[in-house]
Amino acid sequence: MSFNPNMSNKDVADLIFLDYKSKKPWLNLDFANVTTTGLEATRDFATGGQGAPNRVAFDSNRTGTLEIQTQIATMKLFSLISGTEIEDHFEYLKRMVLTASGTTLTIPADVELVSGSIYVYPADDDCGKSLEITVSDHAITLPEGSAGDFVVYGMVKVDSGAQVVKFNSKSFPKAFVIYGETPWKTEDDEIADMHLTYYKAQPQAAMSLALSNTGIIEMTITCNLLADDEDRIYDMAIIG
Structure with missing residues (x-):
């Protein structure tokens, strides 16, 4: 690595959604305010001895989420949550x-x-x-x-010329591959772009949209991070 490894970040990640099956670009989401990645796993312990202290740890069931906060929306973003195609009537x-x-x-x-x-x-x-x-x-x-x-x-x-997103009882969000990019800054004042890969992300169907005359809308889209057929969930990469 040719740059200072001590670095920090103060910017959102721009995201590109690809259809999971075809790998064709589906949505360029470069208007988020916050993108938060969270990873979790279940940890069980074998205990032993007086007082039953934990002696051996076993990890399993790695899960994760990508949470996207935005004050800007598009009809395609609503389509992402509904799991339906945009209609025109x-x-x-x-x-x-x-x-x-x-x-x-x-x-x-x-x-x-x-x-x-x-x-x-x-x-x-x-x-x-x-x-x-x-x-x-x-x-x-x-x-x-x-x-x-x-x-x-x-x-x-x-009859035509509209953009219509319908939420119904039978359609739900589909899975995507998501690529992200965000700049990090090192202690030597260098800028290094970090590339993120979410191998199988499926948006949750939940949505809350408050239309108000006193404030700007805020939306949060949460994607569950699943493992793909190669057991991959999430990558972080930086070019030195």
């Missing part, structure tokens, strides 16, 4: 406040509501008793004598 509920012209409400021309999904309420009885209406194209006909503002609810169908 979905439906969502739209709420509009429209003013009647006579007994007619006009849905904006750029809004296409799904037939049979439209409900209308007086503005002062939102989500109360819905009105009896008829719908023809973008025109909603109200009961006789109706006037003023009304709240309109309806489903909008997006």
